[in-house]
Amino acid sequence: MALATVYVQRAYLLGDLDQRVTYAANRSQGGLQRRTGDATDLGFLNERGQPAGTLAARFATTDADGGSASEIIAAEVVTADGRQRTLTAAQRAALAGITADGSLHTRTIPGLGTYRLTAIGGDGVPVLAGLPMGNVQRMINRLVVVEAAIAIVSLGVAGCVSAVVIRRRLRPLDRVAATAVEVSRVPLDRGEVAGLTRVPEHDTDPATEPGQVGAALNRMIDHVESSLAERQRGEVRMRRFLADASHELRTPLASIAGYAELMSGGEVVKGLEPDQAWLRVSAQSARMTGLVEDLLLLARLDEGRPLRSAPVNLATLVAEAVWDARAAGADHDWQLSLRLDGPSTPATVVGDAERLHQVVASLLANARVHTPAGTRITVVVEATDTHRVIRVRDDGPGIPPALLPTVFERFTRADASRSRGGPDRDGGGSGLGLAIATAITQAHGGRIDVRSEPGRTEFTVTLPTAGSPSSFRSHKR
Template sequence: MGGQGTLSRQLVLRVTALVAAVAIALSALTALAVNQILTDQLDQQLRSTGQRLRDPGTRGPLKPAGDPGQIQGLLRYIPDIGGIIQEGRDYTALTVEQTAPLDELTTTGPLTVHLPGVGSYRVQVISVGGTAMAIGLPTASLTATMLSLLLAATALTLTTIVAAFWAARAVVERSLRPLAQLAETARTVSALDLHSGEVAVPVRVPDSGLAPTNEVAQVGAALNVMLDNVEGALAARQHSETKLRQFVADASHELRNPLASIRGYAELTRRERADVPETTAHALGRIESESERMSGLVNDLLLLARLDSGPTLQARPVSMGALLANAVSDAEAAGPGHRWELTLPDEEVLALGDESRVQQIVANLLGNARTHTPAGTLVQTALAREGAWAVVTVTDNGPGIPENIRDRVFERFMRADTSRVRTGSGQSTGLGLAIVAAVVGAHGGQVGVESRPGFTRFTVRLPLVR
């Protein structure tokens, strides 16, 4: 039935509590009614006994034992004379202490009086031949009957409560089954990966067989309509993303040829730049530099487009130690103003991946540290083995990444202009870290970042060769 706070459990407990309250109330009322009926019967018997004692043939003081017409257990008491209890043909005389409660009677009764050492009696005061006499009948049989009745009522009440619990549980579970199907459908949909790619919503709320006017059936139908709309929206989004990726890939591909021509012509002018004005030579140099940057941007866009459309990686064992040593050496040559450190483990670490792409991951991380930190920054690269992962970390003591963009640094065209210092002649395209995330994801790895002022660390996990 689920946890303590589930609707089904609450309904079962409340129905059971209601049935228990009704059953207990009925048992109590029944016991009170039976007690009153038995008491009335005993009072009627007591009145009949008193009427016989008033007859002329039975007048006088207390009669001896065995007198005809006497009722077994009959109590008779006359003040200043004494009292007896008739038991068959015998009688028992009462002591002064036992009859003391009878002397305190203020009404003629009938009422219940407890006599010490004798028990409870239903007592009435009558007049026999002008003499006041208290007569009484024992309530032992009434008490025994009521005790048996209470035991039977208790057993019946407990049986009713248990039966009500199981019956309520069965009825509630059957009634809430369509609602449970709604919840299961919602949980299944919430577990689907809907953020990107070709996405379908294969689940729907099954037909519960309820009438269309039923509230649960209406919610189920509305949820199915909503899921249809979500699936349509996801399909439209995927179609739009596919067209956009295709456009980026086509545009990047078409731009490569004219950019290559621009770079070629710019390079041809180098031999003649000494014969042209200084401003023209500077302009030609800038054209060559910017064409190189645009070529890099186009190549990055093409790479991302290929990764989005389904990467084709040539996975083979990659010696991570040698790869990192080469990458750090290249970074040191490109950024002599920074301090570069490399820490490698004693044992060889082999990752499973495409070596050129893994090289690109490390080069982009090192290039990011070089571009966004000032000269003199310490950049530490380390390699370690953690479980089934080869772990690469690139740490710098630069200004850090602003908190408002820290969670979005792997998005495309994301730049940290407001905090990280730019150096070098070129400008970042904002695609370096996006390529890192895409390539790592294509390898089935993980990438993350942690940063604060004076500390930034990128962590890449790639699967080890098994």
């Protein structure tokens, strides 16, 4: 604004000065026409109204009409006391080269300063007139000083106001930084991590940039806290898993060691023949082998190792599993139902037939072992355009509500419920059957659910169709 003001004011003042210079030249030429002096007469400068510093000059002419000017023959200036003073040769030399064509010129005259000059001829006597530019330059210089002072003060005030406003607007960022520093001091590598400091709610306004930063930091802290909590839960599960696995392996090992010690010492236990001891050792070895194989299978599934992939007809697979379960549990009422949307919708998935058979067999064994004789067990295979569903439903006593949330976890047992006593015939009662079924189902891109109440327990296995994008993906935890 200051530069624009100075530029416009300078242009206005110079324009006004140029008009006054042109008017002075015209007036000088008119004054010469009324005078009868010789060619060097500049007496018109004595006329009233001539300002101090006015300069006038006459040219020598080259034709009879006096229309062409060649050189200056007389030049005077009005002094501050109103008198006329003749210009020196050096001062006249500064006026050389100005032609009587009415154009405006700026020249610096020694001893007088900078002048704005013009020369006119035309039909009259050629004459040169000029006015000093000192007043204009002084006014412009004062304007520059004033505008500079105003600009400096304005910029200083604006800078102070901006600094105050910016500091106030950035205070939320200071609080966000303080929150980040406080969180960074929390030992996240050990112990239970909960209740991490959050950015205050009034500093998370999404309409402001600091608020967006605060909200993003809160989301990151939430993610870190949830990840650490999940890691701690995983560590707890791992410790419990190792403890349960050690306990399960210790039992058959203790039995094997005891029988081996008795047989190696030649001792005979009353009512126990040597062949029976060997049978007991073999049974415990088989139990331990099965447990180890189950643990290895879970480890492979946790690592995301790919299973075999081939088209599998669930109707055939489930029918064979039900037939095997009926042979093992003839005292139960077995029912099989096949439900398809249409004859062109086969119950086919892509996956590992052996592992899928293991899932169905585990669910059937679970229903058989944990329900009393005479219980009806219904197996349903459903096929839709997007999913294949296997339902295993029984009308037994149901799963206790306290056990239901952990029924798919490893080493979970239902010894006190849904049990009719007797040996667990799905693998030694290690509590890994449903965990393995869940891992296999997830490895095939599906899910397994359970709903239970007294008189109705239903396990549901949902698998994607053979052409679904989610079909048969690697299972990773």
